[in-house]
Amino acid sequence: MPAIINFLTRRGAALLATWRIWRATFGLAGKVVVAALSPAVYNSATRTVVMKQIYFTAVQILVPFTLFAALLSFVLIQIVVGTAAEYGLSDYALEMSVRLLVLEVLPLVTALFVALRSGSAINTEVALMRINNELEALEDSGVDTLRLEFMPRVIGGMLSVLSLTAITSVLALVLAYLAVYGAQPWSLPDFARVMGKVFDGAILTGILLKSLAFGLAVTVIPVAEGLATPKMLFMAPISVLRGMVRLFFVLMFIEVASLAFKYI
Amino acid sequence: MPLRANLSLLDNIALIPQYRHNLDYETTSAQAWNLLLLTGQESAALKRDPQLSHAERCVAKLLRAAIERPPIILIDRPALLLPDTHYPPFLSDLLERLADHLNDCWILDYRWNEPLYPPHLLSPAPR
Numbered sequence: 001m002p003a004i005i006n007f008l009t010r011r012g013a014a015l016l017a018t019w020r021i022w023r024a025t026f027g028l029a030g031k032v033v034v035a036a037l038s039p040a041v042y043n044s045a046t047r048t049v050v051m052k053q054i055y056f057t058a059v060q061i062l063v064p065f066t067l068f069a070a071l072l073s074f075v076l077i078q079i080v081v082g083t084a085a086e087y088g089l090s091d092y093a094l095e096m097s098v099r100l101l102v103l104e105v106l107p108l109v110t111a112l113f114v115a116l117r118s119g120s121a122i123n124t125e126v127a128l129m130r131i132n133n134e135l136e137a138l139e140d141s142g143v144d145t146l147r148l149e150f151m152p153r154v155i156g157g158m159l160s161v162l163s164l165t166a167i168t169s170v171l172a173l174v175l176a177y178l179a180v181y182g183a184q185p186w187s188l189p190d191f192a193r194v195m196g197k198v199f200d201g202a203i204l205t206g207i208l209l210k211s212l213a214f215g216l217a218v219t220v221i222p223v224a225e226g227l228a229t230p231k232m233l234f235m236a237p238i239s240v241l242r243g244m245v246r247l248f249f250v251l252m253f254i255e256v257a258s259l260a261f262k263y264i
Numbered sequence: 265m266p267l268r269a270n271l272s273l274l275d276n277i278a279l280i281p282q283y284r285h286n287l288d289y290e291t292t293s294a295q296a297w298n299l300l301l302l303t304g305q306e307s308a309a310l311k312r313d314p315q316l317s318h319a320e321r322c323v324a325k326l327l328r329a330a331i332e333r334p335p336i337i338l339i340d341r342p343a344l345l346l347p348d349t350h351y352p353p354f355l356s357d358l359l360e361r362l363a364d365h366l367n368d369c370w371i372l373d374y375r376w377n378e379p380l381y382p383p384h385l386l387s388p389a390p391r
Contacts, residue, residue, distance in 0.1 A: 044282040044283075044286050044287060044288055045279050045283035045286075046283075048278075048279065048282060049268070049271070052268075052271055052275070056270045125269070129266065134266045137266075138265060143265075143283065148283065
């Protein structure tokens with residue numbers, strides 16, 4: 001009997017801890033979104049910090065990530081076009097390539113890349129700031145940490161996911177055109193017709209919402225996990241591990257929800 | 265307070281009046297640059313936190329405090345900030361250079377470090 005009570009107590013404590021972290025995550029997401037949409041929040045310092053954050057999260061990685069996305073897109077397009085030709089479905093090769101890359105693979109790969117590069121760094125930074133009492137020091141000296149520390153990171157992450165998804169998607173469209181029609185301009189009307197068929201209003205809204213959700217997740221979850229770190233230095237790597245695992249599942253959940261919404 | 269890792273030393277100092285008084289970056293960075301010139305650390309202006317030496321980081325933190333001219337600046341156990349520097353003469357020189365920009369500056373240190381400090385930095389009151 002004591003073993004059962006002990007087991008239930010531990011499971012209950014774990015469940016409560018999970019509930020608390022999710023509540024904190026949604027609370028933080030709400031506060032950050034409200035702050036980001038409030039013009040009064042943007043004073044000279046906030047603008048400087050947000051601009052720097054956008055540079056370090058989005059601009060600095062633009063070239064290497066775009067090159068990688070071009071390579072990935074090229075390989076996947078070749079596979080789709082080749083397979084479609086084998087089965088006599090060449091007419092659908094362009095549409096299949098675009099649906100695969102622009103609607104599904106590139107937004108997810110972009111979110112995973114930003115999560116690995118910036119999300120893990122944000123989680124570590126916030127966890128260490130909490131362990132070293134730096135957040136309390138900032139608040140004691142009258143600094144709004146939401147405005148100066150968390151909101152810039154979230155805006156940087158969201159813009160990073162949105163802009164990198166947009167840039168790599170345009171690149172994938174160009175590569176798909178070249179793979180299907182070759183390097184000539186006479187098939188542009190056919191290409192435009194297929195694009196019009198794929199990208200209707202609902203799909204465009206869906207991509208935008210999915211990318212925004214990805215962007216919010218890759219920054220808010222690491223910040224929330226960092227803020228929940230117990231004040232012990234050895235907990236910093238555990239906090240990052242937990243944050244990244246939660247982030248992975250959330251990204252996958254958003255992707256699966258998006259697929260279900262579109263195709264089921 | 266921590267320096268922001270993705271801002272340069274100059275930006276970190278300029279950020280304080282930007283935040284407190286919503287001054288534009290040109291004005292605050294000019295103030296920050298003048299303070300850096302006074303301390304002779306202008307070569308570190310564009311370095312970010314991970315690239316700074318202990319002395320440069322200490323100067324950055326002091327200047328972030330000094331740029332607002334608070335009534336008192338307290339340097340708590342400077343050996344923690346300057347583990348690789350013979351810090352009493354370093355601090356003495358730094359405070360002399362910034363004399364016109366500081367109201368009152370207190371250094372809090374262990375009693376057994378008292379002989380390290382030049383006499384003019386020691387408080388006359390019994391401690």
